[in-house]
Amino acid sequence: MRRALSRLWPASLAGRTALVLILGLMAVQALGLTIHAFDRLELQRIVQAREVTGRTFFLWRAMVNASPERRAAILAEVELPPGLSASVEAEPVVRPGMPPVPPREAARFRLDGPTPGWGPPRMRPREVLSAALPGGGIGVAIRLPDGPWLNLALRLPPTRPWHSDRFLIAFLAMSVAAAALTIWGVRRMTRPVRDLAAAAERLGRDVNAPALPEQGPREVATAAAAFNTMAGNIRRFVADRTQMLAAIGHDLRTPITRLRLRAEFMEDETQRRKMLADLEEMEAMIAATLAFARDDAAAEPAVPLDLAQLARTVLDEAADARPDLAERVTYDGPEHLVLPARPVALKRALANLVGNALAYGGAARLGLSRREAGVELRVEDDGPGIPAGELEAVFQPFRRLEGSRNRETGGTGLGLTIARSILRAHGGDVRLVNRPGGGLAAVAVLPG
Numbered sequence: 001m002r003r004a005l006s007r008l009w010p011a012s013l014a015g016r017t018a019l020v021l022i023l024g025l026m027a028v029q030a031l032g033l034t035i036h037a038f039d040r041l042e043l044q045r046i047v048q049a050r051e052v053t054g055r056t057f058f059l060w061r062a063m064v065n066a067s068p069e070r071r072a073a074i075l076a077e078v079e080l081p082p083g084l085s086a087s088v089e090a091e092p093v094v095r096p097g098m099p100p101v102p103p104r105e106a107a108r109f110r111l112d113g114p115t116p117g118w119g120p121p122r123m124r125p126r127e128v129l130s131a132a133l134p135g136g137g138i139g140v141a142i143r144l145p146d147g148p149w150l151n152l153a154l155r156l157p158p159t160r161p162w163h164s165d166r167f168l169i170a171f172l173a174m175s176v177a178a179a180a181l182t183i184w185g186v187r188r189m190t191r192p193v194r195d196l197a198a199a200a201e202r203l204g205r206d207v208n209a210p211a212l213p214e215q216g217p218r219e220v221a222t223a224a225a226a227f228n229t230m231a232g233n234i235r236r237f238v239a240d241r242t243q244m245l246a247a248i249g250h251d252l253r254t255p256i257t258r259l260r261l262r263a264e265f266m267e268d269e270t271q272r273r274k275m276l277a278d279l280e281e282m283e284a285m286i287a288a289t290l291a292f293a294r295d296d297a298a299a300e301p302a303v304p305l306d307l308a309q310l311a312r313t314v315l316d317e318a319a320d321a322r323p324d325l326a327e328r329v330t331y332d333g334p335e336h337l338v339l340p341a342r343p344v345a346l347k348r349a350l351a352n353l354v355g356n357a358l359a360y361g362g363a364a365r366l367g368l369s370r371r372e373a374g375v376e377l378r379v380e381d382d383g384p385g386i387p388a389g390e391l392e393a394v395f396q397p398f399r400r401l402e403g404s405r406n407r408e409t410g411g412t413g414l415g416l417t418i419a420r421s422i423l424r425a426h427g428g429d430v431r432l433v434n435r436p437g438g439g440l441a442a443v444a445v446l447p448g
């Protein structure tokens with residue numbers, strides 16, 4: 001029951017607001033129409049009672065004035081309102097022991113006292129009996145001056161306030177009009193919230209996404225302005241950080257060149273070679289840092305990009321670079337899969353993952369698949385994997401594992417850092433997992 005109800009509860013702000021408003025309006029309408037229907041009913045009853053009493057007085061006067069023989073003919077001719085029947089009999093229709101007429105009814109049909117309706121005093125009946133008839137209705141017996149009784153039985157058809165087409169049509173028409181207006185209004189009013197959510201999502205993928213228009217109602221304009229300020233701050237922060245990285249890398253080059261010159265003058269041959277090797281490594285690290293800072297991932301515009309195509313290109317290039325492992329490079333995925341992305345940056349991220357798989361795992365099997373949250377890119381190899389405690393640590397800049405200290409196997413330890421930075425700038429991420437059967441898997445996800 002709860003589950004069924006929660007399924008009916010809409011997920012969106014507009015849906016929820018519209019539902020609450022529509023239900024509320026329908027309740028108010030139903031109440032309003034009910035009040036109206038009861039009012040109308042009351043009026044109808046008053047009119048009915050007037051007619052019944054008026055007819056009764058008329059009939060009474062006719063009976064009093066007519067001779068006993070004429071009475072039956074008058075009764076047969078006279079037109080009575082629906083529900084009212086009249087007869088002249090020796091016995092009253094009201095028997096002792098019958099329950100009295102409810103006071104409300106009695107008042108309505110003027111049974112609760114002398115009324116001017118009887119006409120002049122000589123016309124007033126000597127005896128009027130009234131009671132509630134068995135099976136519903138009111139019985140009234142009026143004694144005629146010469147002895148017999150004028151018996152009246154009033155059985156009014158039950159009033160049905162809901163039994164009106166107009167009621168249903170009015171309710172439906174008002175509900176539909178109210179629902180249409182509500183949905184239109186609510187959608188209009190919640191559009192800025194939707195825009196803001198979309199803009200926040202876009203910013204997660206692309207820091208250079210265009211600014212939100214700062215218009216509309218005051219609250220919305222304020223929120224948009226605050227959002228734009230925040231986006232600007234993030235952009236500036238990213239730019240400042242990259243610029244600082246570039247400046248440090250650049251300025252370190254001069255002292256390293258000086259150190260290299262000084263090393264040349266070292267007496268000890270082995271020490272000098274080691275020193276020069278260290279300096280060379282430092283230069284390589286700085287060169288990598290500068291390269292990363294230079295083509296900063298955020299500066300490239302995002303375009304619709306065929307990920308399947310990109311993956312195959314990266315694999316082809318990796319296979320060309322390592323012809324000995326070419327047949328251990330495979331692709332498994334759709335022919336085409338288009339996503340908004342920055343091509344150069346994403347290619348570099350993918351190339352880093354594939355390069356690692358080949359360098360440390362001797363194989364690269366790339367799998368591309370659609371997931372609920374977006375797209376998953378998986379690069380598997382057959383290497384030794386990475387100790388569980390180091391799976392996150394290798395993403396840190398210049399972090400290389402003992403086994404890969406040997407410079408021949410690869411780069412400077414920036415590859416994974418750069419790959420993660422690029423994927424996160426796309427709103428995605430990458431992590432490493434050791435496969436149960438051995439080997440490592442780099443799992444990258446992209447939203448969309």
Ligand SMILES: Nc1ncnc2c1ncn2[C@@H]1O[C@H](COP(=O)(O)OP(=O)(O)O)[C@@H](O)[C@H]1O
Pocket residue numbers: 352356357360361381383384385386394395399400401402403404410411412413414415416417440
């Ligand atoms: N597929 C892999 N199998 C085993 N170890 C890996 C794998 N990929 C990366 N590593 C380890 O993580 C370290 C960091 O990788 P990376 O950031 O690409 O730097 P680099 O490749 O320049 O050393 C590597 O030095 C290596 O020790």
Ligand SMILES: [Mg+2]
Pocket residue numbers: 352355356410411415416
């Ligand atoms: Mg690498």
